[in-house]
Amino acid sequence: MIDQTLAQRTSGEERFATLLEAEEKIEPTDWMPDGYRKNLIRQIAQHAHSEIIGMQPEGNWITRAPTLRRKAILMAKVQDEAGHGLYLYSAAETLGISRDEMVDLLHRGRHKYSSIFNYPTLTWADMGAIGWLVDGAAITNQVMLTRCSYGPYARAMVRICKEESFHQRQGYEILLTLCRGTPEQKAMAQDAVDRWWWPSLMMFGPPDADSSHTEQSMAWKIKRVSNDELRQQFVDMTVPQAEYLGVTLPDPDLRWNEERGHYDFGEIDWEEFWNVVQGNGPMNRERLENKREAWEENAWVREAALAYEAKRSRKVAV
Amino acid sequence: MSYDVPHLPGEQFDTSSDVRHGYPMWEVFVRQRRGLSHVHSGSLHAPDAETALQAARDVYTRRQEGVSIWVVPSSEIHAFEPDEAIDYYEASEKVYRHATHYEIPDEVGQM
Numbered sequence: 001m002i003d004q005t006l007a008q009r010t011s012g013e014e015r016f017a018t019l020l021e022a023e024e025k026i027e028p029t030d031w032m033p034d035g036y037r038k039n040l041i042r043q044i045a046q047h048a049h050s051e052i053i054g055m056q057p058e059g060n061w062i063t064r065a066p067t068l069r070r071k072a073i074l075m076a077k078v079q080d081e082a083g084h085g086l087y088l089y090s091a092a093e094t095l096g097i098s099r100d101e102m103v104d105l106l107h108r109g110r111h112k113y114s115s116i117f118n119y120p121t122l123t124w125a126d127m128g129a130i131g132w133l134v135d136g137a138a139i140t141n142q143v144m145l146t147r148c149s150y151g152p153y154a155r156a157m158v159r160i161c162k163e164e165s166f167h168q169r170q171g172y173e174i175l176l177t178l179c180r181g182t183p184e185q186k187a188m189a190q191d192a193v194d195r196w197w198w199p200s201l202m203m204f205g206p207p208d209a210d211s212s213h214t215e216q217s218m219a220w221k222i223k224r225v226s227n228d229e230l231r232q233q234f235v236d237m238t239v240p241q242a243e244y245l246g247v248t249l250p251d252p253d254l255r256w257n258e259e260r261g262h263y264d265f266g267e268i269d270w271e272e273f274w275n276v277v278q279g280n281g282p283m284n285r286e287r288l289e290n291k292r293e294a295w296e297e298n299a300w301v302r303e304a305a306l307a308y309e310a311k312r313s314r315k316v317a318v
Numbered sequence: 319m320s321y322d323v324p325h326l327p328g329e330q331f332d333t334s335s336d337v338r339h340g341y342p343m344w345e346v347f348v349r350q351r352r353g354l355s356h357v358h359s360g361s362l363h364a365p366d367a368e369t370a371l372q373a374a375r376d377v378y379t380r381r382q383e384g385v386s387i388w389v390v391p392s393s394e395i396h397a398f399e400p401d402e403a404i405d406y407y408e409a410s411e412k413v414y415r416h417a418t419h420y421e422i423p424d425e426v427g428q429m
Contacts, residue, residue, distance in 0.1 A: 041333045101337055302341070305365035306365050
């Protein structure tokens, strides 16, 4: 039916509006407003960069995982993050920016990635807290994005969400094991939760009132739920899980609000948030330097692979 | 998490750079299990077909999603131009191509 309606819409603009209205997906070859394209490139590229940079804080613990099972799990998880980055770069490429351009812009500091990865991973318990809280927050956002109006982004999200559930569960299991262990292990779990709780809440972005992109993104159906609503969803989901673990969340204002049917929580330190966004978090410099170094030091591998293929295709041609 | 990282006032976001392009792009098709067709899974970059296949295995079948993979250079995929495409899909005018177009009395039974 939508195809017949579309056939009657002569201008690209009308067709775009009709598709959005009908909750149909926009596909790469469809006409789209320039702003829609740019907004998506920006968001998907940042999302892809986040997955790739996100490999570093966890990669930090692979060689020091406490058991072989935990090591295999952590490697699989970090490999998933690489995969997620690749799905997302592919989705962004359908909008007319190349992989190499995105990588270059990240390396030159012209593209950002989620600030959460600018915090250090100090103990093994951080692997638990990241899986439970950081991936938990990521899932809350990404489930919403499976309903994004841009087809390739929405499809990448479906695939990612399926895999992300493993990430959160393995993190929770790590913390559960520590919480049932010695007092020292339990204290280590509590310390990790204390450090990761607030940055996890910041992951949802500034309050709706200060979020310059939200309104337009919602109109374009790129985003379906506001930052504050997602943050509330995450808090409501997480508090009972913390109770089960037997850890406290570092917020004296956190309490159930019978009237609202939600948990109230304290004021987020937005100054810290903006400071990390501006590049002054504890790990901003190191993360980007590592990434750049890995890219540059391995340039010879990429060049050799291309040279080998060129030589081989010449041979075939003869 | 919001991946829409906020930018500071006046800060520009680039959507292109003049960097030179590396590996060519490949489209990946995966057969989920025997008896089904290969279905498009996504794309990736690789220097040659053999490496593309290995990368496709790692990127698109980490959880037994497939029993067979095809990779095709993206430049070899041809499609109608979007503006022309609508003219090619005129089948909706030919309703007599659908079985439901024909009225068969109930007494005849399933047909």
